[in-house]
Amino acid sequence: MRIRVVGAGVMGRGIAQWAVTAGHTVELGDARRESVDEAVAFVRQMLDRAAGKGRLGRAEADDAARRLVPLDAPDAPGDGVELVIEAVLEDLAVKTELFRRLEEVLPATAVLATNTSSLPVTRIAAGLREPERLIGLHFFNPVPLMKVAEVIPGARTRPGLAEELAKTVRASGHAAVTVADTPGFLINHAGRGLVTEALALLEERAAPVEAVDRIARDVLGLRMGPFELMDLTGLDVTSKVIDTIWEGFRYSERLRPSFLTPNRVAAGLHGRKTGEGFYRYGPDAPEPAPEPPVTGDARRAVRVAGTGPHARALREALAANGAA
Ligand SMILES: NC(=O)c1ccc[n+]([C@@H]2O[C@H](COP(=O)([O-])OP(=O)(O)OC[C@H]3O[C@@H](n4cnc5c(N)ncnc54)[C@H](O)[C@@H]3O)[C@@H](O)[C@H]2O)c1
Known part of the structure; x- marks a missing residue:
């Protein structure tokens, strides 16, 4: 799957590492271009370390590193993107603005997921043209080690999307729990x-x-x-x-x-x-x-x-x- 991770901070880089290790291709973008470079270097180092410790084959680690694609801008056009995972600043206006932009530049079929820890998924979605495309996907720090993610359908999320996303998460090595869009989730x-x-x-x-x-x-x-x-x-x-x-x-x-x-x-x-x-x-x-x-x-x-x-x-x- 081709995934775009937006936000290359603590969580974004962990999510990127998890996804490339699971075999996905990951585009990584951030408002600060330097954050992307730092994150790419960090993920490579983590993959190297995993290979050094024998937790990952050397060829597998190299392939995973190659699947990480740095972006110059988080809203660059992305034809093949199937899933976006947003991990930017915890601010409703910032997240809504970003998703509105991504709605315009990415295929209409791309699923939009937010890693918010505490904002209501329903409220982030309310600012979009197509709120049914948006869903919560909440990881924990450090992502590769904390092997669980909450899947959070909002009030207008397309029926069936939570199960599809949970399936992708499980196939990528993490447990997935579908929970209600209540404060703090579960x-x-x-x-x-x-x-x-x-x-x-x-x-x-x-x-x-x-x-x-x-x-x-x-x-x-x-x-x-x-x-x-x-x-x-x-x-x-x-x-x-x-x-x-x-x-x-x-x-x-x-x-x-x-x-x-x-x-x-x-x-x-x-x-x-x-x-x-x-x-x-x-x-x-x-x-x-x-x-x-x-x-x-x-x-x-x-x-x-x-x-x-x-x-x-x-x-x-x-x-x-x-x-x-
Ligand atoms: N840190 C945690 O333990 C944790 C756990 C689960 C969820 N979260 C959530 O994940 C999200 C990110 O948290 P973090 O700890 O990785 O933060 P962070 O500060 O480490 O990283 C945020 C990144 O987003 C970038 N950014 C800010 N605004 C942007 C925009 N408009 N477009 C593109 N990039 C932008 C920043 O440059 C920065 O690199 C937040 O919503 C947070 O609540 C954090």
Whole structure:
């Protein structure tokens, strides 16, 4: 299949890598031409590394690299394009404007997919001449490793399109789940239980960030804790998702954003990308404090202080799980 990926940032380059590895030809465009060059170099490096580690044959990696076609402009004419995956700035007006342009220059049969994390698919489509062509296709970072994508039909998406797109995604090696066009879709909505709750625990000073992360890893069995995750995603990005989901659900108290995030964002404490978030990064970062040795049951090594409702709920959950 010939796919055009627009937006060559973190997500666009991951999506491009995933698609060329799966055998598709990928045109890659961005408003900044330099971003395309950087992304092409990045994808080549990733493919090389995969070949070096034996996860991909050398010839396969070279073929995949050759299937990546840099574009001078994201709205260049593209006769054979069957699917567009948009991964530009998270802004309704920017996305709508781009899709209107792509509607004009690409074949009428091309499917238009948006990788938005939090904007309603239906609203992006509402700005188009043919809203039935548009659908959500939401990947997770890093795309090649996070092997799932949400397929999100909007209110006017052509019937049957979600199944067709899910089939393409599965044939390309990722799981596909079709979900409703609700705020945060499925996975980011579910993530509020972790992220919003963790910030509420911090507001209540129930436990230091290291302890909350440790509970998430040792008790819930997650690969990383909520604060480690926010530092990876970037608090600037996460705080927008938190706000949009809260607004989308009509200011539900359950999803109320923490008062801690706007100031941290303004201070540049975004996480890994700025060198400091809930933790510090880079050569000057302090060594992580040694965690108390765990003997026997790991769940007994964590303590939750604080008297607020979130701290109480967490203590109860730990007790129910057999922790001291
Ligand atoms: N970062 C994540 O973890 C993540 C996960 C899932 C979905 N998303 C979504 O993916 C999209 C992209 O996010 P990202 O993290 O890759 O951002 P990013 O800032 O790394 O990349 C965005 C790219 O889009 C380009 N761009 C901006 N406006 C453009 C336009 N009008 N036309 C063409 N190119 C344009 C920028 O030059 C930049 O290279 C957003 O909608 C975001 O919400 C992000």
